[in-house]
Structure formats: C-alpha cells, structure tokens
Amino acid sequence: MYGVWTVDQVRAAEDVALAKAPDGALMRRAAFAVAVRAAAMLRAATGGVAGRHVVLLVGSGNNGGDALWAGAFLRRRAVAVTAVLFAPDRTHPPGLAALRRAGGRVVDAGDQVAAGRRDLVTGADLVVDGIVGLSARGPLRPAAAAWVAAVTSPVLAVDLPSGVDPDTGHAEPSAVRADVTVTFGAHKPAHVLAAPRCGLVQLVDLGLDLPAPDLEVLGPADVGRAWRLPGPADDKFTQGVTGVAAGSATYPGAAVLAVGSAVRATSGMVRYAGWAADEVRSRWPEVVATGSVADAGRVQAWAVGPGLGTGQAGRDVLAAVLDAGVPTCVDADGITLLARYPDLWDHREPDRTVVLTPHDREFARIAEPLGIELGTDRVAATRELARRLNTVVLLKGHATVIASPGGRTLVNAARSAWLATPGSGDVLTGLVGAALAAGGDPLVAAGAASWLHVRAGELAAGGAPTSASAVVAAVPGAVRAALVSAGRAPGETGELCDHERRYG
Numbered sequence: 008m009y010g011v012w013t014v015d016q017v018r019a020a021e022d023v024a025l026a027k028a029p030d031g032a033l034m035r036r037a038a039f040a041v042a043v044r045a046a047a048m049l050r051a052a053t054g055g056v057a058g059r060h061v062v063l064l065v066g067s068g069n070n071g072g073d074a075l076w077a078g079a080f081l082r083r084r085a086v087a088v089t090a091v092l093f094a095p096d097r098t099h100p101p102g103l104a105a106l107r108r109a110g111g112r113v114v115d116a117g118d119q120v121a122a123g124r125r126d127l128v129t130g131a132d133l134v135v136d137g138i139v140g141l142s143a144r145g146p147l148r149p150a151a152a153a154w155v156a157a158v159t160s161p162v163l164a165v166d167l168p169s170g171v172d173p174d175t176g177h178a179e180p181s182a183v184r185a186d187v188t189v190t191f192g193a194h195k196p197a198h199v200l201a202a203p204r205c206g207l208v209q210l211v212d213l214g215l216d217l218p219a220p221d222l223e224v225l226g227p228a229d230v231g232r233a234w235r236l237p238g239p240a241d242d243k244f245t246q247g248v249t250g251v252a253a254g255s256a257t258y259p260g261a262a263v264l265a266v267g268s269a270v271r272a273t274s275g276m277v278r279y280a281g282w283a284a285d286e287v288r289s290r291w292p293e294v295v296a297t298g299s300v301a302d303a304g305r306v307q308a309w310a311v312g313p314g315l316g317t318g319q320a321g322r323d324v325l326a327a328v329l330d331a332g333v334p335t336c337v338d339a340d341g342i343t344l345l346a347r348y349p350d351l352w353d354h355r356e357p358d359r360t361v362v363l364t365p366h367d368r369e370f371a372r373i374a375e376p377l378g379i380e381l382g383t384d385r386v387a388a389t390r391e392l393a394r395r396l397n398t399v400v401l402l403k404g405h406a407t408v409i410a411s412p413g414g415r416t417l418v419n420a421a422r423s424a425w426l427a428t429p430g431s432g433d434v435l436t437g438l439v440g441a442a443l444a445a446g447g448d449p450l451v452a453a454g455a456a457s458w459l460h461v462r463a464g465e466l467a468a469g470g471a472p473t474s475a476s477a478v479v480a481a482v483p484g485a486v487r488a489a490l491v492s493a494g495r496a497p498g499e500t501g502e503l504c505d506h507e508r509r510y511g
C-alpha cells in the first residue's frame with residue numbers, strides 16, 4: 008500500500024520542511040535526483056553521458072528551477088545543456104544563475120520560434136520537462152504545447168508531466184507524455200490517475216511530515232493479505248458462498264463469465280440464479296445453478312446485474328437479491344435499473360453493504376439524477392456518489408477509483424488497456440462478489456478484486472490481445488501472484504512458503 012497526497016497537503020508539508028532546511032536545499036536535493044536519473048536515461052538511450060545534449064523546457068516557477076539546477080549538475084558530467092525559457096523575465100533566478108555558471112546555454116523560446124529554431128528540441132538526446140509542476144492550472148499554453156509536440160527524444164518530467172492536472176490527473180492531448188517522472192516528497196494524484204502520461208515514477212524522499220493520505224494504492228502484498236484462504240477447518244460452505252444473478256436468454260455469456268471468475272478466485276461454493284442456468288452448468292459443473300434467486304439457497308454475498316436486462320424480470324431479480332440482505336455487488340444493468348427505478352433501494356436494509364461498479368455511462372445514469380456530474384475530477388465524483396448512496400462505488404477506467412461512503416478512496420491504475428474487451432466487466436463483477444462473500448472490509452474487497460482483475464488481464468494478455476474468457480482462466484495466477492507477494496504461497500521460483508519453511 009502506498010499513499011497519495013493532494014497538492015494542498017504536499018504544499019503544507021513542504022512549507023514546514025522549507026522553513027527548517029537551509030535556503031534552496033530541498034530544491035537542490037530534488038534537482039540532483041533529476042540529474043542522476045537524466046544521466047541514467049542518457050546512458051540507456053545513447054550508451055553514454057558526456058557530450059550528449061539535453062534540452063530543458065523551463066517555465067516560470069520552481070518546477071523550472073528544479074530543471075535548471077538539474078542542468079547545472081549535468082554540466083559537471085560534460086553534458087551539453089540548453090535551457091529553453093518560456094518566461095525569461097520570471098525564470099527562477101538562482102537556478103538560472105547556477106546553469107549559466109556551469110556553462111549551460113540559455114535561449115528564449117519566443118526568439119527561437121521567431122528564428123525558425125524550434126527544431127532545437129528535435130536534436131536533443133533527452134528533454135527535461137520543467138514547464139510547470141504543482142502550480143499547474145489548465146492545459147499547456149499554446150507556446151509550450153508547440154515545443155512539446157516537437158519532442159522526439161525520451162522525456163523526463165520534473166515532479167509531473169506538464170499539462171496534467173496535479174490533483175485530478177486530467178490531461179488534454181497536448182500534455183507532456185513522459186518516459187520517467189521524478190517526483191518529490193510524495194506521490195500526487197496525477198501519478199496514479201494519469202499513470203500512462205507519467206511513465207515510470209520515481210519518488211525522491213524530502214523527509215516531509217505528511218498527514219493521512221488522500222488516496223491509497225493497494226499493492227500485491229496487500230491483496231495477498233486480504234484474500235481469504237481456506238483453513239484446515241473449512242469446507243465448501245464456510246469460506247463464503249458467492250451468489251451470481253446475471254445473464255439472460257439473450258446474454259448467457261455474462262453469467263458464464265461472472266460465475267467463472269468467482270469459481271476461479273476462490274475454492275468456496277458458487278451459486279447461480281437466472282435464465283442461463285443450463286449454460287452455466289455446462290461450463291462450470293462445480294456450480295449449483297437454479298432458475299431463481301428464491302431457490303438459490305443461502306449465500307454470503309450476491310453479484311448481480313451483468314446481462315440481466317432492464318425489463319420487469321431484471322427488476323424482480325434485483326429486488327430479490329437486495330431482499331436477501333447480504334453484501335451485494337451491483338453492476339451493469341443492475342445499475343441502470345437502480346437509476347431508472349430508485350424505489351428498488353427500498354429493498355436494501357439500511358447500511359447493508361452495496362458495491363456499485365459502473366463504467367462512465369452507467370455512472371452518469373445513476374449520478375446525474377442526484378446532481379452529480381462526472382467531470383474531470385473522477386475522484387470527487389466517485390466520493391460524492393458513494394456518500395450520497397451510502398455504497399462503495401468502483402468507477403471503472405484505466406485508473407479505477409474506489410470510494411467508500413466515508414470517503415476513504417483507493418486507486419488502481421492499469422498498466423495496459425487490453426482489459427478493454429467484451430465481458431471484461433462481468434469478470435470483475437464475479438471477483439467483487441467472491442471478495443465480498445469472503446468477508447472483510449468492503450472497500451478493500453472491491454480494491455483487491457480490481458487489482459486481481461488488472462493482474463489477470465496482464466497475465467492473459469502478455470502484451471497481445473486477449474479475451475474475457477482468457478482473463479477468467481488467468482484469475483488463479485493473479486491470486487497466486489498476490490499470495491506470493493504476501494508470503495502466503497510458494498513463489499514461482501520454487502521458494503518455500505511459510506509452512507514448508509517451518510515444517511519442511
């Protein structure tokens with residue numbers, strides 16, 4: 008688990024640290040780390056450091072100051088450094104002086120354009136983006152955007168890629184796309200909400216005294232610790248029985264996929280209720296499949312919605328599931344039904360756990376009648392919907408945002424987009440259902456399910472197109488990866504698990 012802090016939180020902590028540290032010390036520490044990373048990137052891209060050419064794109068603030076100081080450090084390693092200033096009158100004076108002293112070249116962005124010389128940047132071995140950092144507001148100004156568009160070399164972003172909103176991660180197409188981002192003091196929301204723009208994120212410790220984080224990111228070990236394992240006293244009923252109410256005559260596949268991921272994620276019982284009982288039985292013979300929720304028997308959690316349809320029949324299924332009074336994951340058509348017929352909420356016991364797993368359009372359907380808009384601040388919108396409906400809300404996306412009614416929020420960033428494939432959401436529904444059935448904190452359960460979904464997607468894809476069925480097949484591998492990280496399963500290299508280590 009690692010934390011993510013908002014700009015306001017970071018600034019407050021930085022102010023305290025700045026007051027204690029000698030003048031400019033924090034910036035030099037930050038810039039030194041940028042220079043070390045820049046040298047490593049030069050070596051990786053060109054096989055060497057000395058004699059290579061680095062272009063610094065320098066804005067008016069301290070972010071530009073970091074870049075200038077980094078340039079001064081790079082000069083000591085005989086790197087040719089050119090700083091392109093976007094606001095020559097407001098450029099960080101000590102940083103500029105340091106670069107000049109070190110023999111760096113300084114040019115005015117406007118003059119270069121006037122002389123037809125924006126190609127300066129295309130000749131660089133590396134570009135350091137110091138245009139804007141924590142104070143960024145809105146998209147890049149056109150002058151800076153034109154320079155960024157001309158870049159062809161690897162890019163190192165200072166603190167965050169310019170043009171990405173630090174707190175929401177929102178980015179217009181003109182924003183910098185970095186290969187590496189070197190950030191200082193704390194991860195900011197942009198690093199997880201706009202991960203593809205940041206590339207590899209390196210955190211430089213500034214010794215900040217930070218409050219509780221605004222967002223949290225679960226790691227494999229957290230998921231491995233949270234995932235319920237069967238113990239010696241367990242049987243198929245005691246590990247949490249998952250119920251799936253999904254699919255229809257038209258969409259039996261949704262049922263097969265949601266059931267399948269629950270089956271593959273746990274060793275406990277999975278029950279199915281719905282119109283696709285025959286298809287489910289033939290694909291998953293270990294599942295007890297019935298036609299209706301009433302006949303399904305007792306479960307510890309329901310997953311409902313995918314492929315259910317939005318007619319009266321689906322409405323009745325959702326009502327029956329909510330009447331069961333157990334933790335429930337509502338997805339897809341289930342969300343549309345809740346949006347269309349709010350009286351369905353009357354079937355829910357107050358405070359009984361509900362996890363909603365909308366994509367953007369489903370989110371809009373259920374949130375807009377409540378006056379909540381899914382704008383560029385996905386975290387704020389998710390939190391607000393979670394609070395208003397008293398549910399956990401998992402907003403799907405390249406970065407999935409998961410908020411509890413109390414505001415605690417997890418973010419899970421995907422590392423590829425192969426999961427954007429039909430049926431992928433149904434797989435997640437089954438995973439959330441299985442995680443809820445196993446018990447524990449619903450937010451962490453939803454977060455763990457999301458992590459496993461992403462990891463199973465990576466395993467299934469392996470860098471090539473995949474399918475939801477392949478993701479289901481990869482679920483045990485994802486669970487294993489989490490358990491290995493948590494030291495609860497033998498590693499892939501054959502290392503012993505805790506039990507074997509102790510007892511041979």
Ligand SMILES: NC(=O)C1=CN([C@@H]2O[C@H](COP(=O)(O)OP(=O)(O)OC[C@H]3O[C@@H](n4cnc5c(N)ncnc54)[C@H](O)[C@@H]3O)[C@@H](O)[C@H]2O)[C@@H](O)CC1
Pocket residue numbers: 021022025033034035037066067068069070071073138139140141142143144145146147148151165166167170191
């Ligand atoms: N405060 C600290 O302790 C430290 C701060 N550091 C650096 O300081 C940065 C923050 O510095 P500043 O607060 O001076 O602000 P920035 O350098 O982020 O921004 C400076 C100015 O850029 C302009 N600007 C805003 N949005 C823009 C846009 N979209 N396009 C073009 N220009 C825009 C604004 O006039 C803004 O005031 C951090 O990101 C980090 O890089 C580091 O030196 C580490 C220590």
Ligand SMILES: [K+]
Pocket residue numbers: 070136137138139140164165166167168169
């Ligand atoms: K930057």
